[in-house]
Amino acid sequence: MSEATAKRHMGLKTSRAISNTAIHVLLIVISIIWLIPFVCIVLQSFRVENTGPVGYVVPKIWGTDNYVRLFDTDFPRWYTNTFICALATAVLQTIIVLCMSYTLSRFRFKMRKPLMRFMLILGMFPGMLSMIILYRVLKDLGLTQANAVPGLILVYVASSGMGYYVSKGFFDTIPMSLDEAARVDGATRAKILYKIILPLSKPIVIYTVLTAFMGPWGDYVFARYIAFGTSAGKNVAVGLYDWLNKDQISNCYTMFCAGGVLVALPVTILFLFLQKYYVEGVTGGAVKG
């Protein structure tokens, strides 16, 4: 190696070291920016001296008063509502989405292409539009306000077949020769589904369950329509949102933070364990469109 190239090599090395340090610093800054709001929520949920919004972060007096106060409100009821909704939706929506995506991926029938095109067009309408009528129909059926939970589950689950794209993309990657081999051996199509395909589909099943659970867990707009001002029918999003009203915020702001922590905790833990599947699903879904 000549001296000149050695020098250039050294130059490259130092410039790479500098750029890497810069990137490390940048990543630290990014991490701080991304974490600050959550750190603030947690800190403020332990603030005792003032229950309204203030211009500083670290509490002057620490305590769990806000968490204790939560149980004197309707918060436990909202939490139960949300939990039941999310759990039921996770199960039912997964079944429906898997039925839909499996069929559209595996079977070739006459109406397949028109059906997919039709659902694409249907998806271009704002979903909120249909809430006006669904609210009135559910109200006639007695599934709103205090009985909001079954009504909400129905709304979340019924149209979930439209979100088949990600799992269809997954099923498309399982080779058809597996099906054909089983067909030759005389298996019915139903048997192929639950004996061969389902055991191979663990990642996508977990992804679907996870996203189906997180949807209702954080949903505001549908829950707001269906609960329509009745406290017993609210979910956590609607309940906590109302605590930030002008006339409630000075009393309920730190309670909002405490409630937020309790709401975020289970999904965050769930997410931590299932992160891998979520990442796979999101990445696959984007590539296949």
Added chain:
Amino acid sequence: MSQLSDLEYLRLSGWQKFGYKLGRFFTGIPGAIGHFFQKIGRCLGRGCAAVGREIADIADTFIHGDWKTKLSFFIMGFGNIARGQVLRGLLFLLFEIVFIAYMVLSGGYWLSMLPSLGLVGPTEEYNEILDAYTTTYHDNSFQILLYGVLTIFFIIAFIYTWRVNVRQNKIAEKILASGKKLKSGKDDLRSIVDDQFHKTLLALPLTGIFFFTVLPILFMILVAFTNYDGTHNGYTNSLFTWVGLDNFNTMLSWAGGSGGSQSYAATFFEVLLWTLIWAFFATFTNYFLGMFVAMAINKKGIKFKKGWRTILVLTIAIPQFISLLYVSKMFAKNGIINGFLLDMGWITQAIDFFGDASRPWLARVTVILINIWIGIPYLMLITTGILMNIPADLYESAKIDGASGWQQYRKITLPYMLFVTGPYLLTSFTGNMNNFNVIYLLTAGAPTNAAASSAAGSVGYTDLLITWLFKITTGAESKYYLASVIGILVFVVVALISLIVYNLLPSIKNEEDFR
């Protein structure tokens, strides 16, 4: 230098290519419209021919069929039962009985009321026993419209089933004539989990989609042609009725409203423009910054790759309503951000990020910046996977040719990414146009646009069309018909954009380019 000019040339031609394509698209529009109508004409022609064939086939079945077939024209499923396919026959028969019973008992009423949407509204009558005026409710426009539409669907389903019933007779005759055996009820049951398994699987999802998406959307499209609102709810206060295109005229007219307020059209286009600007920036700032973060984490020599990723991914787990509401309070006048800025002495007076109607762009830019905070983790995830898929030898050969990091990005990474994520960018753009959560939870549309008509639901400067729609339906006057008009217009805009972009996307046309 010649190398660089080559690169320069390539870049130029890329834009020229794009410009050419764009030009081609717009000059092609008249032709495309002509083609579209031709296609419709051809479809209609083909449809008419198909109907003609069907009718001819039905007549043929009737003339040449035996007495069992002939009777099946009136008693559905009779032929099936007579030929031993009891299960199928009974199902047909049951369907016919249910249909006739429904039409006689209520379907006829709903259909006859559909053109008027109800004749008699609620009336006040003097009740002698109670010695007071009581209200009696009569027709219900809402139910008439809903069940009327449902009845039409039911009739279509009945005609289809009847046709299937007739065809089955013909097929059965043919099979029997050739000396083969018909499928038994047991075979039919087996086909539910085998040959016809796709129908079994689709039954539940499609029923849900029909009742909770198709029917409501159809209903709301129809509502756009009525005067259904808070004061005409169709039952308890007043009936609603068809008004033709009046609502579209209101929404798209430039005439100012009462009290010197802005016209609906001016408000609509203002909101539409902001919706498009928002969608553009929300999509592309997230896309490029997310890609940048992903590349930074992926870079050789960066430590704790997994740790950085986990920190960002965890922020996805926290429900948006918590983080967004909290962040919106951080930016409030008495929030942490202002507190911090005041403490540092950088400002002397608290900034009203979302409340200052004289500076609408402050609120708008802040919303876009906060959206970056929300969107980057997703985009980081998505782009990480794709970046790793780019063949490494592309970079190797670029390095040997002496390409700089920026050139590698411009010539390899970006084209590859745009190619692979093209469809995703489109869906994310249209998704952002309808991004209710971010706008509503952050600002709820504030600062309020005082010039807009109050009848339009006090629309604000950061309101998107979708949040405006929500405000109208939950507002005091509940002008559902206006909400429907906006919904339809949103659909038109989204469909138009999708159509244009799909025609320009390379990944649709040359699917094999990067493989």
